[in-house]
Amino acid sequence: MEKLFNIAIRTSFWSRQRRSLSRSHTWLSGEATQSSAVQAPPPHGSRVVSIATLLRDHEAPVLGKKVEPSTGSKDVPDIVTVNGWIRSNRNMKKYSFLHVADGTTSQPLQAVIPKDQFGDTKALTTGTCIQITGEWKPSPGSKQNQQAKELHYHSLKVLGTADPETYPIQKKYHTPEFLRSMPHLRPRLPTQAALLQLRSWTTARITNFFLEREFIQVHPPIITSSDCEGAGEVFTQDHFFRSPKYLTVSSQLHLECFAHAVPKVWTLSPTFRAEKSDTNRHLSEFYMLEAEIAFTNSLEDVMFVVENMTRYLVSGLIESRIGKEITDIHASRSPEEAAADGEEVAAKGGLRARWESFLTPNRWTRMTYTQAVEHLSHAVAQGEVKFVFEPIWGNALQAEHEKFLARKFGGSGGVEGGPLFVTDYPTTLKPFYMLPTTLDGSDETVACFDLLLPHVGELVGGSLREHRYEHLVEKMRAFGLIPPPAEGAGMEEDLGGLKWYAELRKWGSVTHGGFGMGYDRLLAYLAGIKDIREVVGFPRWRGRCDC
Numbered sequence: 001m002e003k004l005f006n007i008a009i010r011t012s013f014w015s016r017q018r019r020s021l022s023r024s025h026t027w028l029s030g031e032a033t034q035s036s037a038v039q040a041p042p043p044h045g046s047r048v049v050s051i052a053t054l055l056r057d058h059e060a061p062v063l064g065k066k067v068e069p070s071t072g073s074k075d076v077p078d079i080v081t082v083n084g085w086i087r088s089n090r091n092m093k094k095y096s097f098l099h100v101a102d103g104t105t106s107q108p109l110q111a112v113i114p115k116d117q118f119g120d121t122k123a124l125t126t127g128t129c130i131q132i133t134g135e136w137k138p139s140p141g142s143k144q145n146q147q148a149k150e151l152h153y154h155s156l157k158v159l160g161t162a163d164p165e166t167y168p169i170q171k172k173y174h175t176p177e178f179l180r181s182m183p184h185l186r187p188r189l190p191t192q193a194a195l196l197q198l199r200s201w202t203t204a205r206i207t208n209f210f211l212e213r214e215f216i217q218v219h220p221p222i223i224t225s226s227d228c229e230g231a232g233e234v235f236t237q238d239h240f241f242r243s244p245k246y247l248t249v250s251s252q253l254h255l256e257c258f259a260h261a262v263p264k265v266w267t268l269s270p271t272f273r274a275e276k277s278d279t280n281r282h283l284s285e286f287y288m289l290e291a292e293i294a295f296t297n298s299l300e301d302v303m304f305v306v307e308n309m310t311r312y313l314v315s316g317l318i319e320s321r322i323g324k325e326i327t328d329i330h331a332s333r334s335p336e337e338a339a340a341d342g343e344e345v346a347a348k349g350g351l352r353a354r355w356e357s358f359l360t361p362n363r364w365t366r367m368t369y370t371q372a373v374e375h376l377s378h379a380v381a382q383g384e385v386k387f388v389f390e391p392i393w394g395n396a397l398q399a400e401h402e403k404f405l406a407r408k409f410g411g412s413g414g415v416e417g418g419p420l421f422v423t424d425y426p427t428t429l430k431p432f433y434m435l436p437t438t439l440d441g442s443d444e445t446v447a448c449f450d451l452l453l454p455h456v457g458e459l460v461g462g463s464l465r466e467h468r469y470e471h472l473v474e475k476m477r478a479f480g481l482i483p484p485p486a487e488g489a490g491m492e493e494d495l496g497g498l499k500w501y502a503e504l505r506k507w508g509s510v511t512h513g514g515f516g517m518g519y520d521r522l523l524a525y526l527a528g529i530k531d532i533r534e535v536v537g538f539p540r541w542r543g544r545c546d547c
């Protein structure tokens with residue numbers, strides 16, 4: 001009986017979901033039909049459109065691609081309804097010119113409100129949510145206004161007021177720090193809306209890349225039982241489970257499990273690191289794009305996926321509408337905004353040059369860690385650069401070293417440099433699971449790589465994984481992850497929280513490798529934004545988790 005009851009509840013839950021999904025589909029499709037369930041049905045005969053759709057109708061074609069107009073005949077008035085928020089109200093004697101935004105494009109729509117028809121427009125303040133219906137027609141002043149068409153008022157409903165005395169976001173420059181203090185309102189800013197679109201578009205494009213290449217997307221757990229990756233400080237949950245559990249610092253170990261059954265897997269998952277550092281490159285919660293590939297014993301195979309995936313992404317971005325929007329926003333930043341970003345990218349060919357640095361005619365440069373240290377030492381000796389940390393073989397590369405290398409050797413050697421692979425780091429610098437470069441370990445390096453970018457440093461880390469059971473256990477012991485073996489224990493020793501991980505190598509083991517990419521870092525770099533906190537809707541970092 002209870003079971004039946006549960007099923008009944010579930011069924012009605014799903015049918016409710018389906019109903020609301022189909023409603024929202026109608027709503028989002030921007031077509032004429034509009035469900036009565038929506039708060040403010042538009043006047044009869046108008047079609048509900050997004051601002052992006054409207055502006056596209058007369059926009060210059062992007063890269064030669066013609067955009068079809070949304071309605072047909074020139075003779076029939078194009079009556080449309082737009083839902084959005086007022087960005088500004090230029091209140092003239094006879095007319096009010098509203099700039100309305102709906103997040104589908106960073107461009108606002110201009111709506112013209114004749115006061116003799118509407119009455120007093122003072123209440124139409126910045127932030128107010130409205131539904132406006134009108135005729136979409138050529139703007140008489142289109143030379144001065146950027147938009148060749150504007151919306152001429154027929155009717156307007158205020159759906160939600162925004163008291164200008166209290167609404168914090170006004171049409172003026174706000175510092176990033178001020179806006180970060182109100183993440184619940186920040187998406188209303190044009191740049192933020194464009195960044196949301198960039199993230200969404202990028203995710204779709206990458207999903208397509210993997211789909212076309214028979215990679216399976218998987219959802220690894222967020223709560224994990226091991227904290228042993230050595231990737232950084234972990235967030236711990238002590239009380240709920242029988243023993244301490246952790247918020248994942250990387251999905252790699254779980255991806256390896258999947259890859260032993262489904263040879264090519266990937267995920268884009270939240271990842272957590274309780275890093276104490278308060279920098280513009282780190283967050284306590286971020287997204288990591290990770291992939292794991294079985295049946296390979298070549299680091300080149302793994303780098304090949306990283307390179308091809310990123311090239312595929314960037315070549316699509318250059319041609320895309322959101323790409324154009326992001327470059328336009330970047331090029332038209334105010335001096336304050338550019339200063340807040342703090343990057344020299346605009347002075348050096350703009351964002352487009354940065355994107356092109358990914359699309360070199362030859363594959364990206366690869367160099368070993370040993371060569372990298374030699375290059376760094378040489379540059380210091382030549383007086384070409386000064387570092388806070390001396391580059392010494394055996395020490396970690398610092399961000400200052402990474403950035404220098406990527407600028408000098410990455411890309412096609414252009415003004416800004418570009419992506420650069422550094423491979424084969426010393427064993428002592430990297431986690432326990434990496435395979436030695438030479439299987440006997442004589443090189444004291446591991447088969448791994450970091451992908452470095454100018455201004456950013458490390459974007460991706462990847463490696464071949466140790467697939468030999470005995471060697472893995474030995475390495476775990478050498479890294480202090482498990483105690484020395486008890487007398488006569490043999491290999492059946494206590495492997496602690498990593499027993500399951502070692503067991504992958506016990507039954508049906510296979511050579512494999514993978515990588516993890518800092519997704520937010522990638523987005524920030526592509527958008528020409530220095531501070532990673534700007535590309536995350538609700539950024540969390542040390543001491544800050546506002547809402």
Ligand SMILES: NC(=O)C[C@H](N)C(=O)O
Nearest residue numbers: 250252290461514515516
């Ligand atoms: N999946 C990966 O290879 C990422 C790696 N575990 C890291 O934390 O950087």
